[in-house]
Amino acid sequence: MRRSTGSPARRRPTQEQLAVMRLPGGPARVLAGAGSGKTFTMTELVRSHVDDHLRGYGGTPPEKVLALTFTVKAAEEMQRRLLAALREQALKLTVANFHSYALEMVKENSAVLGLEPDSPVLRRGRAWMMVMDELGAEDLELRRLDLADPATAADKALVLLSRAKNDLVDLTGLRRRTEEDLHRAPTEEMRRLFEKRLDLVELARRFEERRKEAGLLRYEECSISAPASSPTPVSERHTGPATT
Numbered sequence: 001m002r003r004s005t006g007s008p009a010r011r012r013p014t015q016e017q018l019a020v021m022r023l024p025g026g027p028a029r030v031l032a033g034a035g036s037g038k039t040f041t042m043t044e045l046v047r048s049h050v051d052d053h054l055r056g057y058g059g060t061p062p063e064k065v066l067a068l069t070f071t072v073k074a075a076e077e078m079q080r081r082l083l084a085a086l087r088e089q090a091l092k093l094t095v096a097n098f099h100s101y102a103l104e105m106v107k108e109n110s111a112v113l114g115l116e117p118d119s120p121v122l123r124r125g126r127a128w129m130m131v132m133d134e135l136g137a138e139d140l141e142l143r144r145l146d147l148a149d150p151a152t153a154a155d156k157a158l159v160l161l162s163r164a165k166n167d168l169v170d171l172t173g174l175r176r177r178t179e180e181d182l183h184r185a186p187t188e189e190m191r192r193l194f195e196k197r198l199d200l201v202e203l204a205r206r207f208e209e210r211r212k213e214a215g216l217l218r219y220e221e222c223s224i225s226a227p228a229s230s231p232t233p234v235s236e237r238h239t240g241p242a243t244t
Helices: 015-021 038-054 072-092 098-108 124-135 150-166 171-184 188-213 219-229
Strands: 066-069 094-097
Touching (some): 038 072, 066 072, 150 171
Parallel strands (some): 066 094
16 A cells, blocks of 8 residues: 555545445455555545445444554544544444453453453563563573673563564473574574573563462453453454454
């Protein structure tokens, strides 16, 4: 999708945007870069589906529409535009960013996941401090990780954990794979690399143990747990367009 031109107040959709707005239904994947008007296009897609329903031309009932974005800012912008266009009907829509929607699903089904319904979400600053505490633990044994810059080491451990969660890889599996890579490493430089990764995996493991003992949630965990926690699949709750 090409970058849209013109001011938002008088914007005219491009041909690519129009093609998306006129999608009749069913799954569709649209590749669009930064500044291409994704929020505007998806907002118009939702508006047209609901408008068609209200006019009796098919479309989608507003209570069946789920519109998801990556950022809170984009979700708020979409909500404002849909309220202006659909008025009270927009209140029946579900518009949110991925993490907030996942957290809502997890809290609704907390008993299934063995969680307290009011479990707090762990912010990155506190998570970083918890990893820093682990770096100072007397029983921590590391192979190669440079502790001259503990702040960077803590960041790397959290990044590794987030990527593992997003890739649906548990830390036990990541450790096993890294140990296999270490065993096959052809050079000393690569051995050092895999040994550092094992240190980060250990830090992430210790952090996860503390987090679970404290009953804290992470947004990445909510995104993974939410689909499995609900007895009603998202596809049955919402049949209308979803944005990404």
